[in-house]
Amino acid sequence: MSNLVSFWYRSFYRRTIIQGAVILLVVLVGLALIEQVSNIENVHSPRFSSSIPFITFDFLDARAGIDLSHGLIFDIDSNDSRMDAILNGAWNTIRLAVVLIVFASLLGLLIGVGRLSDFYLIQKACTIYVEVLRNIPALLQIYIWYTVVWFITPPIAEAAHINISFFGANILTDAVIVSNKGLAIPWFVRESQLGLWFLLGFIALVISLIVRRFLQKRQDELGGNQGTNRYPALIFFGALILAYVGLGAPFTTETSSIVSSGAAGAIKNYGGGMVITGEFLAIVVALGFYTASFISEIVRGSILALPAGQTEAAKALGLSAYQRLTLIILPQALRTMIPPLGNQYINMTKNTSIAVAIGFSDVVFATRTISNNAGHSLEIFTTLLVLYLLMALVISSIMNSLNWYVQRSGI
């Protein structure tokens, strides 16, 4: 008996046995699952039972047959493949996530700072905001905003046209058009020289960076101010101005307008500009407000974690409150903020999937439709999983390099 015990306690054997058992278990479970799936597939298509591997992604190459709405950049149509439809959905998710990250971060920053504000009512308002919004399910908030969007927007025939004017003079007519078909704003139209522009811009950038490096070296050797920032900037912007004179603008802007089609012109759509659909708007506002309540907590926590002496010193230097906030407090708080912010961004990207509730065609929506037309739930689910993992991977690597940069440069 005691022999057995001491054998057990010799950790090498213990580790080997326990881990061996775990590996065996995992492999057995995996095999059982695969066996299971292949059985089902075999029954469904008995003739191919042993020759064709049961997992196949070929069906994704077939014609999709559906049109996905809300597409902005790659609007696919029914002749594209199923994989295109899924990627289009993924693209919608990414677009939503990027807009949300910007919007929620700014709002969260505002609220977070507001909660520490000197002004009693602002501080209380921000506290109420956080305590209310983060305690209500995001899905419910999406529904509420969806209802509100329909409630406040006029039918497109009576769309509200908002002009930007300055002392009576119209600067931009139809700057924003609001209706139940969405929000139309001016957008860029690329001109033919856009490619050339990019090339020139890139070359100018490289040259100015080289010059900057050279000047930096000189400054290190000679001391004094050698214009390390001034001259490169001059080169870069000078080149851009030259390009503008020589090539014309890389893109022009175009305001949106309402175009009629169909019988008696009864169908009205936006033409030109960028159209933000009501669904997109409702999701951005709802999820943005929701996530901002979490981000504001991160901001607040990071600011409060700063040693008080920092601000005292800044005050002694005679910086104004605004300067202290932007020059001293926020840059320092940013360091502690980045890792939890990264987690929030990943969570939010996953949360965008809630948008299927109001019919936004994101990646989940697209995969659901495809699997409803083509079966293969398992393969489609795996695709979805990989797409989300990729997105999380991209966000976390961006945030990691940001973190690395901030820690290193010590702004």
Added chain:
Amino acid sequence: MAETPQPRASLLARIQHGYRESDASAQLFKTKTHTVITIISAITAIWVLVTLTNWMFNAEWQVILDKRRPFLVGKFPADQMWRIWPGVWIFGALLGLSSGLWMRPGKNTAITIAAGIAILSFLLVELDSTAINLALILLLALAGYVVAVRAQDSPSVRSLISRVTVATWVLLIPFMIILLFVGDAPPTSYWGGIFVNVMLAAIAIVVGTPVAVFLSLGRSLDGYPAIRIASTAFIEVVRGAPLIAWLFMGRFVLPFILPSWFGMNEADVIFRTMIVLILFNAAYTAEVIRGGLQAIPKGQYEAADSLGLGYFQTLRAISLPQAFRAVLPSLINQYIGLFKDTTLVYLISVVDVLEVGRKAFNELDYTGTALEVLVFVGFIFWLVTFSMSAISRRVEANMGLGSR
């Protein structure tokens, strides 16, 4: 991320004068800027309040009253309610007892929660068994609280009560499950309303947390790479996709890939949902707990080693209690998040409280009451989650986390 206790001071105040937050009210009219901002924000606040009150009194609340049963329990038959109420009574009593035992009383918290319940009963004015039962819960909670506070004087009584309370907490969910399934019980497809949200969250928490403990231990286990990789893989893959995706997976793919003896084909949607939520919650909770485990200084393990404690003894006596204590706020946040996430189960046809509401305002009789219904459901969620976080703050305060 674990929230560290923070000195409550306002930013600009700290920058300028080192004021404390509570002093902000003293300077409403301190300078011209202050006065202007105060007036502007006061007017805005009054406008918002007036608009909201106006809306509240003009809204069509009839739908809430008519549908209060579905909101509460969905299609669950009226003559079967005896399967649900006892658990809720016990829950009320336990809440009272526990707050008396372990919470530092907070005036604002109590007032807010009481006001919330008052508004709720205002909306459910009709006196019927539901109203009576709700009142009974309040009464039981109050009684529990009084008993527990009284018991503080005598250590022996206190320890007895706290033992009983803990044991009852542990047994509550099994007890409810037994009541719900014993005899000729209604099928789970009849479950609905807020009852489903609470049951799903409770089960995911009660079953998922122990799983999470194992996962987090597995992930931080030195010298067992296989176990570490398996735990890490599970945690990261589950966290990789949104809950919606896993819910679809649980409903439509799981039955295919699990062998038939697992009974998934015959299992109903609620059961499949439970499994998904348990595993989902476990993966996230594991990360929270791991944070707590990492926060324990190495020296403690060495001390335990020199005392001759084995791995599991060390766990029980040293690491887990400390880890849980350290991460309590994040843990509660995770649970709150899970509770809010239970609204997503509508996607796989579970009729939770939000879905009851959506079905209600889509009925012909109630057209145009969407906002009323959504606000009501939002209010219920807010009440529960706000109470949860308030309770966790009071427990923290009592554990002395804030004054370390």
Added chain:
Amino acid sequence: MNISWLKRGVLLAVLAFASLAVVACSDDDDSASASTANGDSHEHADTLQTVKDRGVLKCGISGSLPGFSQLEADGSYTGFDADYCRAVAAAVFGDSSKVEFVETTGANRFETLASGEVDVLIRNTTWTLSRDSDLKQSFAAPTFYDGQGMMVKADSPFQTLEDMDGATICVNQGTTTELNLASQFLERGLTYTALTFETTDLLQEAFLAGRCDGWTTDKSGLASRRGVYPEGPDALRILAVTMSKEPLGPLTRHGDDEWFDIVAWVTFGTFQAEELGVSSANVDAQIANPDSVAVALMLGVGYDGGDVTDMGLAVGPQFMQAVLKQVGNYGEIYEKNITPLGLEREGSLNALWTNGGLIYSPPIR
């Protein structure tokens, strides 16, 4: 972040390799497993037994389509599809009340059926090749021949699809109508924007808000939803155009022929009964004294004192008796549920074949 991207990358690679290895291994013993895999080891193989053991038939329906399947205030379901669920239950149990209705959406109905959550799907579902082969479902027989229509606000000037160039169209996710919409507009060279919704409730909300110019689905579905439109049926108009063929009917999973036969022949039985003039009103008299040999064969009784013919359907030769007593024949089911929607049967594809329609049962013998 809890894990650096490098670690994540390695993890992914390891996972990928592990799964590759496992897949490769399983390939080796495929030939061994194939012998057990074919046929009887299928999980859903014995649906009839499962249903009998459970004591209740699980039937997938829509639940929000008055006339086809609709939840009533008392918790029961009414409608054409709901009645076909009852007919199957009557054939299996002799009791049409032994049905548990499971509400499904257009987008989850096939998975609900495939994963074994329901035994049969009777949810205005169109029979198509891909649903047979890709989705591995078996359609019993069309019970309602329909076509896709387009519904617009009554005061809009649209008469044809060509009038709707550039329109925004509301459609249900995962339906044939979503696919037809795309091909109809593509063929006609018209542009449009599809707004896709998983539930009709949500679709109607958007339509009410003026988000879409048109609402498309099966014409029967349009008629049904028009009847319960919040602004009244007169606020809506259904265009004359028929955009597709939509034969709707009950379906079961691939791989259980015995169960499929039951569902199919209960359906045919209701056709046959109408053709032979047997209804819930006279079925008792016909059982006692059948008019013809065909009636006797259908009801599983002897003709003129002769013996009963058992044709081997797993629910016994008398399965149609309970169906007809408790639910009725095709004409009765149609009359009760579809006629109130204003869909005339006379002269439509849903008339009996003897009246120029397509409702036709193969012989029961």
